[in-house]
Amino acid sequence: MITFNVPPYTGKEMEYIRECVENRKICGDGPYTKKCNEWIEEKTHTAKCLLTTSCTHATEMAALLAGIQAGDEVIMPSYTFVSTADAFVLRGAAPVFVDIRPDTMNLDENLIEAAITDRTRAIVPVHYAGVSCEMDKIMELAEKYHLTVIEDAAQGIMSTYKGRALGTFGAYGCFSFHETKNFSMGEGGALLIRDEENIEDAEIIREKGTNRSKYYRGQIDKYTWINYGSSYLPSDMNAAYLYAQLEMAEEITAARMACWDRYYANLLPLARAGRIELPAVPEGCVHNAHMFYIKTGDIEERTALISYLEERQVHSVFHYIPLHTAPAGLKFGRFHGEDRYTTRESERLLRLPMFYRLTLDQVDYICSQVQAFYE
Ligand SMILES: *Cc1c(COP(=O)(O)O)cnc(C)c1O
Numbered sequence: 606m607i608t609f610n611v612p613p614y615t616g617k618e619m620e621y622i623r624e625c626v627e628n629r630k631i632c633g634d635g636p637y638t639k640k641c642n643e644w645i646e647e648k649t650h651t652a653k654c655l656l657t658t659s660c661t662h663a664t665e666m667a668a669l670l671a672g673i674q675a676g677d678e679v680i681m682p683s684y685t686f687v688s689t690a691d692a693f694v695l696r697g698a699a700p701v702f703v704d705i706r707p708d709t710m711n712l713d714e715n716l717i718e719a720a721i722t723d724r725t726r727a728i729v730p731v732h733y734a735g736v737s738c739e740m741d742k743i744m745e746l747a748e749k750y751h752l753t754v755i756e757d758a759a760q761g762i763m764s765t766y767k768g769r770a771l772g773t774f775g776a777y778g779c780f781s782f783h784e785t786k787n788f789s790m791g792e793g794g795a796l797l798i799r800d801e802e803n804i805e806d807a808e809i810i811r812e813k814g815t816n817r818s819k820y821y822r823g824q825i826d827k828y829t830w831i832n833y834g835s836s837y838l839p840s841d842m843n844a845a846y847l848y849a850q851l852e853m854a855e856e857i858t859a860a861r862m863a864c865w866d867r868y869y870a871n872l873l874p875l876a877r878a879g880r881i882e883l884p885a886v887p888e889g890c891v892h893n894a895h896m897f898y899i900k901t902g903d904i905e906e907r908t909a910l911i912s913y914l915e916e917r918q919v920h921s922v923f924h925y926i927p928l929h930t931a932p933a934g935l936k937f938g939r940f941h942g943e944d945r946y947t948t949r950e951s952e953r954l955l956r957l958p959m960f961y962r963l964t965l966d967q968v969d970y971i972c973s974q975v976q977a978f979y980e
Contacts, residue, residue: 635841660781660794
């Protein structure tokens with residue numbers, strides 16, 4: 606069976622975790638957490654990176670830092686993971702869902718302005734499959750209406766838009782290091798902070814509302830309770846697992862990209878024949894081969910293809926059920942405008958196996974089975 610995902614593993618993980626255990630450095634903000642933060646800061650050119658227990662938690666921190674309150678509205682796509690909305694619903698805000706673009710499955714930048722009301726406080730673009738949203742337009746609107754941009758860049762590490770790393774456009778950017786993502790620590794994430802003046806508040810919220818981070822750096826001689834907060838820092842053992850992959854980030858990305866390119870080339874004839882659609886990567890976007898998806902004619906065809914592949918030892922999966930159709934989405938949010946593409950496109954999308962160490966032979970086999978289905 607070719608599974609849909611295998612968590613990344615480089616071979617150095619156990620050595621680094623053993624070091625944490627033997628040195629009795631297993632709590633948060635140890636040497637490996639620092640290394641990961643610095644690696645991400647250098648790679649993305651952001652003012653500050655703080656490793657977190659998940660992308661969900663990074664988004665919750667961003668909602669707190671942005672001062673989101675009950676009654677506020679936050680604009681986001683409905684085609685996304687629940688965490689994008691949850692972080693704001695927890696603050697009492699209402700997600701306002703806007704339709705997506707069918708080519709990238711990202712928030713349609715041209716529909717945002719009409720959804721802005723005097724309650725709107727933030728825009729949350731989700732960079733689906735590691736392909737960037739149209740950030741120039743989104744940042745322009747945010748400036749015009751004084752809105753905070755929080756990027757759900759859960760899938761976006763190593764991707765860029767016009768040369769700039771995803772997660773560094775908005776005031777806050779959120780990465781995920783869940784085991785399904787390009788780099789993993791089991792469960793984990795990171796909060797990217799664009800502006801120096803927000804770093805201290807973020808450190809306080811992440812450390813239970815205390816200024817312990819400052820204390821650890823020797824900037825103060827005792828730490829105290831300053832503000833509300835929670836515990837958003839992961840164990841250094843998890844960071845050690847992640848660091849083994851960050852060290853090999855280029856190799857991992859290149860290997861994934863080779864698979865992505867092979868899928869694309871192999872399936873292009875089927876797309877040209879109008880049988881399936883392939884993902885689009887707009888000009889100015891460099892992606893990270895997080896995902897390879899195709900679009901079938903409709904949901905029935907997709908269900909049949911999933912079974913067909915399953916019988917031939919290939920595990921393929923669909924993705925998000927639009928949030929505005931879910932019980933919590935109906936309760937907490939609303940869809941602005943017409944759902945032209947969100948439901949329709951989500952029902953056609955099928956993800957094929959993609960992970961570090963998937964072989965090109967396996968990709969060839971998978972593609973030959975997809976072709977066979979359409980013959
Ligand atoms: C994976 C993912 C998340 C959640 O990440 P966790 O680290 O599991 O909290 C949020 N948003 C998107 C778009 C994701 O793909």
